[in-house]
Amino acid sequence: MNDSFASINSSKANFDEIYQLPDPRGYFSVLGALDYMIPDVAEPIVRQLLAARMKRNGKPPVVLDVGCSYGINAAVHRFPVNFSTLRGRYAGGEMAAVDPEHLARLDCSFYASWPQTGLARFVGLDVSEPAVGYARAVGLIDAGITSDLERNPLSAADAALLRPVNVVLSTGCVGYVTERTYRQILDAVESPPWIISFVLRMFPYDALATTLGEYGLVTERLAGATFVQRRFRDVEEFTKTLAVLAERGIDTAGFESEGRFQAELFVSRPEADVHAAPLGEIVTVTSGRNRPVGTRYVQVETGAGTRIALEP
Numbered sequence: 001m002n003d004s005f006a007s008i009n010s011s012k013a014n015f016d017e018i019y020q021l022p023d024p025r026g027y028f029s030v031l032g033a034l035d036y037m038i039p040d041v042a043e044p045i046v047r048q049l050l051a052a053r054m055k056r057n058g059k060p061p062v063v064l065d066v067g068c069s070y071g072i073n074a075a076v077h078r079f080p081v082n083f084s085t086l087r088g089r090y091a092g093g094e095m096a097a098v099d100p101e102h103l104a105r106l107d108c109s110f111y112a113s114w115p116q117t118g119l120a121r122f123v124g125l126d127v128s129e130p131a132v133g134y135a136r137a138v139g140l141i142d143a144g145i146t147s148d149l150e151r152n153p154l155s156a157a158d159a160a161l162l163r164p165v166n167v168v169l170s171t172g173c174v175g176y177v178t179e180r181t182y183r184q185i186l187d188a189v190e191s192p193p194w195i196i197s198f199v200l201r202m203f204p205y206d207a208l209a210t211t212l213g214e215y216g217l218v219t220e221r222l223a224g225a226t227f228v229q230r231r232f233r234d235v236e237e238f239t240k241t242l243a244v245l246a247e248r249g250i251d252t253a254g255f256e257s258e259g260r261f262q263a264e265l266f267v268s269r270p271e272a273d274v275h276a277a278p279l280g281e282i283v284t285v286t287s288g289r290n291r292p293v294g295t296r297y298v299q300v301e302t303g304a305g306t307r308i309a310l311e312p
Contacts, residue, residue: 005175008202011240013233019128022100023107024070025090027131032087035294036230038263039072040082042171042198045227045265045283047077050119052282053167053194056273061120064165064185064193067173068124068144071135078118078140079111107138123161125149125185149181154188162188168195172229172263175203179211186215195219195268198227201256202244205266217268220279229261231296235308238297252299259296259311 018026050061065073076082089095089110095103124141126132132144145158154162168185170177174197182195195212199205209219232238238259245252255262267279298311 005178005203008244009175011202011237011244013237019069019126019131022130023090023103023134024072024086024131025095025103027070027072028083028087028090031230032083032091033294034230034233035260035296037083038171038198038227038229039076040084041227042073043076043082045285046073046169046196047119048283049194049196049267050077050167052277054119056276057166061167062123062164063120063167063169064123064125064162065141066125066168066170066177066181066185068122068126068135068141069128069131071122071124071131071138071140073169073171074118074122074124074135074140075111077120078116078122079114080117081114104134104137111139120167123165149184150177154184159188163190165189166191166193168193170196171198172200174199174205174208179208182208182211186212192216192270194273195266197266197268198229198263199266200229200261200263201226201250202241202248204248205264209266209268212268216270218271218274219266219268220274222265222267222279222283222285225285226255226262226264229263231260231294235297238308242299257299259298 015030018030021027050063053061063074065071068074072083072086075086098106122141124132124135124144125146126144127146127148129146132141132146135141136144143161145161147155147158162185165185166189168182186193192215195217197205197208205219205221212219232241241261242252242256245256265283295310298309300307300309
């Protein structure tokens with residue numbers, strides 16, 4: 001991770017421990033309590049882009065989910081479930097006493113019982129071996145890669161898994177991974193992929209867009225739209241994030257100041273694909289900004305200046 005990203009990440013809450021568990025119960029309990037919603041608000045956009053990719057390419061997409069964790073993006077795309085329904089399954093008290101091996105067997109049957117509604121098959125990339133192992137074991141992803149490509153070279157075996165990939169998706173990993181990871185992915189794939197990135201506004205995308213341009217990919221940002229990720233965990237995360245955004249000259253009024261992380265959408269494609277169907281012609285947006293959430297931190301203007309308050 002470059003120094004700039006490391007500095008920005010220091011303003012965010014750390015949830016590393018939930019990715020070291022053998023199943024996603026902790027993930028859904030912790031992030032669900034913060035109204036984590038980016039998989040749900042991103043999915044309609046991802047589906048539209050995958051349909052456009054399939055129309056352009058003539059075959060079903062093979063998606064590399066960068067930072068796949070427990071395979072949540074694959075789950076909400078491939079089956080008629082969403083983050084909220086999965087949270088109800090995994091964070092409920094009736095599941096607490098089930099051991100991880102038994103839960104994995106139950107989940108194999110759970111996902112197999114749903115009709116397939118997805119357009120793509122998935123390969124997962126994440127440094128968490130437990131998370132990728134779970135996603136692979138229950139059938140959410142076809143294959144998984146757990147190498148840290150920020151620090152290590154891609155192995156020949158993992159490069160072979162990436163060869164058929166024609167879409168690279170991230171719903172929050174940019175900022176933890178950089179152009180170092182994406183260079184290795186692009187060197188391994190058979191043909192230039194579409195890169196779909198939902199990026200928190202606190203993280204600059206310029207360096208990655210420049211790298212993708214070296215591979216012939218043109219980056220478009222979806223103008224006039226942001227996508228809610230989750231609520232801030234506490235007042236420290238809230239104030240530090242607003243400070244980072246202020247340093248970058250980003251106006252948070254009506255966005256992060258309302259108590260929720262906001263992401264932007266960047267899509268990088270070969271120039272011919274961009275000309276054939278500009279991003280604005282493909283995507284219809286539902287952002288999640290009006291979606292009900294729990295208590296959140298907000299900025300309030302008072303006679304004594306700006307104050308931080310809790311709003312239900």
